[in-house]
């Protein structure tokens with residue numbers, strides 16, 4: 001009985017932890033600049049893609065930009081050679097990735113974990129956005145006859161990369177060829193063709209199945225897994241495994257709070273319909289098996305937005321409201337347009353996100369150039385929130401008592417009233 005109580009307690013704890021576990025990380029202070037030589041400009045430069053894959057990734061993570069430390073965000077530029085430049089199948093063990101195409105035409109996709117190994121893919125054109133959930137194997141392939149360029153935000157200061165082929169066939173020291181022959185169902189001799197070597201990487205990424213068996217994901221996407229895999233499991237053993245996993249999860253959740261969030265399954269596509277769905281982190285979620293590529297996709301970020309407004313700037317968000325597949329992934333993106341000669345994205349905060357911004361056109365302090373300016377930014381939350389200071393303070397509804405603001409800002413009461421009438 002006591003054992004049962006403990007199990008129940010653990011279970012409740014685990015449930016409670018799963019309710020809060022998917023939040024964005026807290027750095028516990030404003031920031032923490034990792035000490036190192038600061039660098040970090042030059043993402044406008046096309047990189048040399050003359051290499052075996054025809055692609056080059058230029059990262060801006062904590063190694064290049066120490067100020068990113070503890071902020072849960074980073075960025076990359078990816079260049080793809082014409083006619084087949086490939087960012088080969090890889091995973092980021094610690095980050096989801098939101099990617100926007102600036103030039104060219106990319107065929108992109110990711111593969112869900114076992115047992116489905118479903119390939120979710122899309123062809124992207126300039127301005128299109130796609131998200132790759134944390135830990136899943138994904139790739140981008142240039143199907144156009146021009147260079148392609150993409151920028152991506154990643155929900156970790158240090159996302160990590162595991163390039164599947166390199167890890168499996170290029171480990172140091174090599175994995176025994178018999179192991180790989182069996183794992184990939186290949187003739188052992190094949191491993192001696194060309195330069196080979198390797199690793200089995202059975203990425204056990206969470207308690208919730210979350211197993212990505214590389215050979216299955218890469219070669220068997222969409223196909224049912226070998227039935228042997230699931231045979232001979234005693235229900236008793238399985239229950240025990242689940243309990244142990246829950247316990248570890250409950251422990252881990254308090255220990256790892258400052259890490260990037262874990263969605264506890266491949267992804268959760270947010271929906272508004274409560275029927276037949278689970279409720280996670282404030283949203284109803286679709287059955288993952290019914291998820292469609294379009295739920296990880298958004299288009300139109302290539303279009304310059306109208307900036308004829310009081311501030312001379314327009315923010316176009318791609319967060320969970322626009323892209324339901326972002327739910328629980330701790331990442332989103334915006335395009336910001338600035339009018340020439342003074343376009344301003346006014347002082348504001350994001351209560352739930354750090355932001356990493358790259359300028360594509362123009363010169364920003366506010367826009368101090370005489371041309372339009374354009375920036376893209378990644379944000380470390382699916383729903384970063386925005387608090388525009390002037391609007392919040394002087395434009396609240398109902399208004400803050402003018403005496404309070406007069407005192408807070410050391411202003412004349414009449415001035416406060418004037419300001420309040422502006423917002």
Ligand SMILES: *[C@@H]1O[C@H](CO)[C@@H](O)[C@H](O)[C@H]1NC(C)=O
Nearest residue numbers: 046047048049050051052056
């Ligand atoms: C690109 O890299 C290749 C291989 O390293 C080199 O031969 C080539 O000259 C480089 N091209 C440019 C434009 O730098």
